[in-house]
Amino acid sequence: xxxxxxxxxxxxxxxxxxxxxxxxxxxxxxxxxxxxxxxxxxxxxxxxxxxxxxxxxxxxxxxxxxxxxxxxxxxxxxxxxxxxxxxxxxxxxxxxxxxxxxxxxxxxxxxxxxxxxxxxxxxxxxxxxxxxxxxxxxxxxxxxxxxxxxxxxxxxxxxxxxxxxxxxxxxxxxxxxxxxxxxxxxxxxxxxxxxxxxxxxxxxxxxxxxxxxxxxxxxxxxxxxxxxxxxxxxxxxxxxxxxxxxxxxxxxxxxxxxxxxxxxxxxxxxxxxxxxxxxx
Numbered sequence: 001x002x003x004x005x006x007x008x009x010x011x012x013x014x015x016x017x018x019x020x021x022x023x024x025x026x027x028x029x030x031x032x033x034x035x036x037x038x039x040x041x042x043x044x045x046x047x048x049x050x051x052x053x054x055x056x057x058x059x060x061x062x063x064x065x066x067x068x069x070x071x072x073x074x075x076x077x078x079x080x081x082x083x084x085x086x087x088x089x090x091x092x093x094x095x096x097x098x099x100x101x102x103x104x105x106x107x108x109x110x111x112x113x114x115x116x117x118x119x120x121x122x123x124x125x126x127x128x129x130x131x132x133x134x135x136x137x138x139x140x141x142x143x144x145x146x147x148x149x150x151x152x153x154x155x156x157x158x159x160x161x162x163x164x165x166x167x168x169x170x171x172x173x174x175x176x177x178x179x180x181x182x183x184x185x186x187x188x189x190x191x192x193x194x195x196x197x198x199x200x201x202x203x204x205x206x207x208x209x210x211x212x213x214x215x216x217x218x219x220x221x222x223x224x225x226x227x228x229x230x231x232x233x234x235x236x237x238x239x240x241x242x243x244x245x246x247x248x249x250x251x252x253x254x255x256x257x258x259x260x261x262x263x264x265x266x267x268x269x270x271x272x273x274x275x276x277x278x279x280x
Contacts (some may be wrong), residue, residue, distance in 0.1 A: 003077040005070065005102045007095055009088040009114020013192035015046055017115045023047060025112050029081035031073055033058045033066075035094050039085045058082065063094045067101035074107045088116045092136040092162055117191050118160050121220035124198050125158075125186030128225065128261060132158040138171065152223055153178035159223045165189070165215040172210065175223060176203045184224035190217040225264065233263050238273050252278070 008025050011017040026032060027049050033056045034040035044051045058066045073080050082089055082098055089095030102109050122129050135152070138161060139145040152159045152175065163171050168187065175185070181204025188198045195217075199206050203223075241263060245255035252274050260267045 002108065003074040004079050004108035004110050005074050005098060006079060006081045006110045006112060007089040007099070008081050008083050008112040009116065010043065010083050010086055011192065012086045012115045012117050012120070013190065013196075014115075015043075017192060018043075018047075019112070019114065022112050022114055023049075025081050026083075028079070029054065030078040031056055031070075031080045033070055033080055033082045033098070035060060035084040040083060043083075058094060058098070060094045063097045067097045070098050071101040071105050071107060074102055075105060088114060091116055091118060091134075115192065117162070117188075117218070117220050120191050121186065121188040121198075121222055122158065122160055124188055124191075125222035126200060127158045127184060127186060127222055129158065130262065132160055135159060135161040137162045137164075140167070149174055149178050154226050155223075157225050159225075161221050161223075163219045163221055165217060165219055168215060168219045168221070169207075169210055169212075171221065172203070172207050175221070176207050179203055179223065179226075181205075183226075186222040188220045188222070189215055191220065193217070227264055233265050235273065238263060238265060238270055239277060242270065242274050242277055246274075246277070 006025055006029065008022050010022065026044070026047070032040060032051070032054050035058060037051075037055045037057050040055060041051050056070075058070065070080055070082070082095060084093040084095065087093060090099065099109055118134050122132060133155060135148060138148055152161075172185070172187070175183075181202055183203045184201070185203045185206055186198055186200045187206060187210070188196075190196045199209065201209075238259060241259040242255055245258050246252070250258065256267055256270045256274050259265070260270045263270075
């Protein structure tokens with residue numbers, strides 16, 4: 001095998017989620033670079049794999065500086081695996097600078113997919129997952145934070161963001177102010193772990209139920225898209241969406257439900273268009 005940077009997704013909680021391919025990549029790597037070697041040694045111990053001199057530290061604050069060193073190892077023919085503390089490297093975690101350094105040097109980059117909190121929380125939320133925006137961790141304060149909260153309030157797609165347990169109550173309260181009490185939301189924490197929890201409902205209800213609860217574990221907030229008034233969606237868009245659904249074999253009832261959910265248009269309005277299309 002020629003040299004390559006191999007990004008490996010590691011469990012976000014349940015160690016049983018580590019794939020056979022990921023284990024093989026860790027076992028056969030010439031070098032294993034990690035965000036925190038203490039975490040990686042614990043993972044190696046669980047797997048019964050040797051670490052030793054193969055482990056190299058690439059902490060988040062020094063990733064850019066160490067990217068050159070990693071790229072040089074790959075250029076010399078080493079297969080360098082990179083892992084973060086949990087989840088997929090590069091997703092609100094180090095990894096992007098390493099990838100960029102290797103690509104700029106025309107070196108091979110591979111990915112071994114693994115668990116990630118973004119799509120796990122999105123699917124568990126029960127909110128529309130066909131299109132979504134991921135914002136990572138919001139800025140803690142200032143104009144940038146206010147701007148992003150405004151973006152969430154007006155978003156036409158589902159929004160996923162990370163938050164620490166210490167700030168999640170404040171963030172949900174700010175979202176309540178911006179989005180109103182009726183916007184649907186899901187708060188997920190301890191994903192894939194023993195005490196996994198997902199709170200779903202209207203923002204007003206979730207904030208009220210949360211109260212002064214002290215949460216543990218990193219949290220993921222999934223916010224429904226902004227409601228769309230029926231008059232804001234062109235009739236042609238509704239008709240096209242209905243034709244797609246009906247053409248794929250969906251019943252009128254299912255087609256109406258799907259298009260109503262996707263476009264945010266009242267079911268009665270979509271049904272009226274379906275009846276008109278069926279007459280043609």
